[in-house]
Amino acid sequence: MAMDIVNPAIAKYLDDLLPAREPWFLEMEKMAEKNNFPAVGPQVGMLLEILARAIAARRIMELGSGFGYSGLWFARALPEDGFLLLSDFAEENRRRAEENFKKAGKSGIMEFRVGDALELLKQEKGPYDLIFNDIEKEFYPQVIDPAYRLLRKGGLFITDNTLWYGRVTAGQATLDKNAAFIREFNTRLMAHKGFLTVIIPLRDGVSVSIKYQ
Numbered sequence: 001m002a003m004d005i006v007n008p009a010i011a012k013y014l015d016d017l018l019p020a021r022e023p024w025f026l027e028m029e030k031m032a033e034k035n036n037f038p039a040v041g042p043q044v045g046m047l048l049e050i051l052a053r054a055i056a057a058r059r060i061m062e063l064g065s066g067f068g069y070s071g072l073w074f075a076r077a078l079p080e081d082g083f084l085l086l087s088d089f090a091e092e093n094r095r096r097a098e099e100n101f102k103k104a105g106k107s108g109i110m111e112f113r114v115g116d117a118l119e120l121l122k123q124e125k126g127p128y129d130l131i132f133n134d135i136e137k138e139f140y141p142q143v144i145d146p147a148y149r150l151l152r153k154g155g156l157f158i159t160d161n162t163l164w165y166g167r168v169t170a171g172q173a174t175l176d177k178n179a180a181f182i183r184e185f186n187t188r189l190m191a192h193k194g195f196l197t198v199i200i201p202l203r204d205g206v207s208v209s210i211k212y213q
């Protein structure tokens with residue numbers, strides 16, 4: 001059964017505290033709500049921007065970009081000669097993301113690849129400063145090792161939905177398929193010798209790992 005990870009009153013309080021956002025963010029948030037599309041939302045978006053700024057990221061890769069909402073938060077953190085590689089299965093998402101980046105004046109730093117993000121991970125040459133993972137949950141366990149390989153030391157590996165509506169806490173009998181994959185992912189990520197990881201219980205849970213050795 002789904003549960004609120006953040007108490008709804010706290011979630012509302014945090015939303016009310018958010019500073020004003022540019023119109024393209026608001027449009028994309030409306031679009032996500034209308035189509036029931038799971039974009040990260042402004043609180044996690046802000047966290048992504050802060051983390052990218054904190055490590056002065058210049059090269060960022062996103063796995064599962066949708067129409068570019070989380071990507072645009074990263075774009076805010078990148079310098080003009082930075083690079084943001086977005087990816088998604090859907091050609092339609094590429095078109096929409098490119099439109100949204102154009103509105104935000106950020107087209108110059110982004111490239112969008114249509115296809116399987118797992119293949120992209122295998123083919124890409126690093127190093128990247130930050131990799132953001134938001135693909136189908138069943139693939140999460142397969143992302144850890146290639147992401148580690150592509151990151152520079154001190155780089156961040158960030159993954160959304162790592163508490164999966166609280167379903168990761170279910171007993172074996174009621175554990176859904178995605179929750180089982182996410183549990184496997186969390187356990188392996190926490191045990192990984194080269195990553196130091198914390199799961200932040202913001203929205204649906206965000207894991208933040210630093211490649212420290």
Ligand SMILES: C[S@@+](CC[C@H](N)C(=O)[O-])C[C@H]1O[C@@H](n2cnc3c(N)ncnc32)[C@H](O)[C@@H]1O
Nearest residue numbers: 039040064065066069070088089116117135136
């Ligand atoms: C949760 S949504 C991404 C939301 C986006 N990160 C945001 O916050 O705006 C997941 C997206 O990943 C894409 N996706 C899922 N599995 C994928 C895979 N293996 N390779 C490429 N794209 C994938 C889906 O098509 C979907 O658009």
